[in-house]
Structures are given as C-alpha cells and as structure tokens.
Amino acid sequence: MNTLKIILLACGGILVSCANKGSGETGKAGNNTPQAVHTPIFNADSAYIYVQNQVSFGPRVPNTPAHRSCGDYLSAELQRLGGQMHIQEMTLTAYNGDRLSARNIIASFNPSETQRILLFAHWDSRPCADRETDSSRQHLPIDGADDGGSGAGILLEIARQIGQTPPSTGIDIILFDAEDYGSPEFEKTNSRPDTWCLGSQFWSKNPHVPNYTARFGILLDMVGARNATFLKEYTSMEKAPQIVDKVWNAARNLGYGRYFIDQKGGYIIDDHQYVISGRRIPCIDIINYDTNTPSGFASHWHTHNDNLGVISKETLKAVGQTVLEVIYNY
Numbered sequence: 001m002n003t004l005k006i007i008l009l010a011c012g013g014i015l016v017s018c019a020n021k022g023s024g025e026t027g028k029a030g031n032n033t034p035q036a037v038h039t040p041i042f043n044a045d046s047a048y049i050y051v052q053n054q055v056s057f058g059p060r061v062p063n064t065p066a067h068r069s070c071g072d073y074l075s076a077e078l079q080r081l082g083g084q085m086h087i088q089e090m091t092l093t094a095y096n097g098d099r100l101s102a103r104n105i106i107a108s109f110n111p112s113e114t115q116r117i118l119l120f121a122h123w124d125s126r127p128c129a130d131r132e133t134d135s136s137r138q139h140l141p142i143d144g145a146d147d148g149g150s151g152a153g154i155l156l157e158i159a160r161q162i163g164q165t166p167p168s169t170g171i172d173i174i175l176f177d178a179e180d181y182g183s184p185e186f187e188k189t190n191s192r193p194d195t196w197c198l199g200s201q202f203w204s205k206n207p208h209v210p211n212y213t214a215r216f217g218i219l220l221d222m223v224g225a226r227n228a229t230f231l232k233e234y235t236s237m238e239k240a241p242q243i244v245d246k247v248w249n250a251a252r253n254l255g256y257g258r259y260f261i262d263q264k265g266g267y268i269i270d271d272h273q274y275v276i277s278g279r280r281i282p283c284i285d286i287i288n289y290d291t292n293t294p295s296g297f298a299s300h301w302h303t304h305n306d307n308l309g310v311i312s313k314e315t316l317k318a319v320g321q322t323v324l325e326v327i328y329n330y
Helices: 044-056 065-080 145-164 198-205 234-239 241-254 271-279 313-328
Strands: 084-093 099-109 116-122 170-176 216-221 229-232 260-264 283-289
Touching: 044 065, 044 145, 044 313, 065 084, 065 099, 065 145, 084 198, 099 145, 099 198, 116 145, 116 198, 116 271, 116 313, 145 170, 145 216, 145 313, 170 198, 198 271, 216 241, 216 271, 216 313, 229 234, 234 241, 234 271, 234 283, 241 260, 241 283, 241 313, 271 283
Parallel strands: 116 170, 116 216, 216 283, 229 260
Antiparallel strands: 084 099, 099 170, 229 283
C-alpha cells in the first residue's frame, strides 16, 4: 500500500437502491444532441482476477524478476483493452542510495479529446514488512494485494469498461511505480517524506505529454480490503473539495455510504500530492482508514497479512462502480 504515510494534523488527525445503469448502449435525442452514454456496470469478479494475477507474480519490488514480469503483464493488458500506451522507464534513487529500475505504465483512452480525467494508482509492492510484529520477517517483501494490487486491479477493470463503452471525455490511467519504497520503520536515518512516491515525483516533472493537464484526478490506494472505510483525506479536501463531494455523493446515491464515510480524515503522503504540486491538477485520494489502529490504516498495512485473503469483491465493486459513475456523469 502506500507507504508511511500518515501524518496527523496537529488540529485534528484522523477522525474518524444501487441505481446501476445499463451498460453499453447509447441514445439520441436529435441530430444535434450528443449521445448519452450510460454508466457501465463494474464487474467485481473481473477486478478480483486482476488483483489475483498481480499477486501471482510474487512481491512486485523494483529490481526483481516478479516486478519486471508483472509490469509486462499490466502494460500488455492495458494495450489489449484499447489504451494508447506510454511507458516511462526510469532509474530512481531509493532512500538508502540503491538505484531502482522502475516503470510508469500509462494508458490513454480517447487520446484526441482535450478534456481529460486522470485515474491513477501504484503497482509496486513494499520491499519490507516493517509493520510486522515478528521482527525476523520485517525485512521480507510483502504481497501487497491491497496496497498496490487493489488500486491497479480496479483501474484495469475500469479500462476494460472504457474500451467497451467509451465515455465522452478522455481518460488517462497511470500505474505509478516505486511508490512504496520509502524508508522503513526500522530505518533511523533517511526518513524524509520524499523517499516515497518516486514514480509520481518523476512523472510530475516529466509528464508523458508535454504540458499535460486534466480536469481532475482520482488516486486509488488500498481500496480492496473487507469492510474498508474511506474518509475525506485532508489534501483532497483542501485542493479538490468539489471532486471529493462528487465522489462521496455518487457513492451514497449508489448505496455505498458505509464505505465512503462523510467524515474528515488525516493528511496522507501519497501520489496525489505530487500530481497536484507538479501538474496543478486537482486530485483526491480514495484510501482506506481504520480509526481503531495506531497507524490509522488497516491492521494488514505493511505486514505479510496484506495478501489475497484480505481482498473483498464487495469493496472492489463499491469503489469501481463509484469511480465509473463519476467519470461518465461529470
């Protein structure tokens, strides 16, 4: 999942009839009236398989064969689904000075459309289980089924739906790399916030299209766990309050209010911050909070329990259908 990530605000910290529309059909009200495209139905079974396929490669840690193979799979699948591909190969520097072979995977749908929406997640997994209670296992990489796998899995299923039923706006899907390579809990030095989100930091300075912009962006991070709860993250509320309201209202109207909680959350160091600061695109972060844990994240966060067993098709459905509703009705 995302990475260290939660810095509580001094003034608050973390507080903690599905009207599915028909898929795939268009209609006309007259020769001069744009076609109305109904929101497709998000397939949670398909999204789950996309998560499962990623986990099957093993931990997706930069500089490993599993990472390279999974990246090839994600790129090929997005291309097969109709995306115009842009691959950013990068050599990044980790918190400890290691050089990381990394790759941002970018798929553009309806690339000629000037009005665009950006959807993004990270696809790498944590190189260490630094929140693991068993110290002998803290230096081992994790599966990252939720933290990384769930966001990418939902975006692949959204890409599949977009390929079948194109929306009126352009969509860019970015799978950022090296998000979760930040300094671990047991590292006493080099704990700077900028050791996280290396792929999005690179892209924000070097976008795949010169002067790239979008109407708004939505980040998905840790969006697949059973009984997940998504609070309104602080930077999202500060920089894109209208998008937060639109997403949370769409979720409520679809019957997913128990996931999307109308409550303020904390400040998160995550990929959306670098997209906002580097590209001036208003972005929000949909991320699982757990107000019952010391970290503010689910108990499996950065542990070996972040495996396929924590993934819920119901949560994947709630997030995926909500995002589809927003991009087809913005």
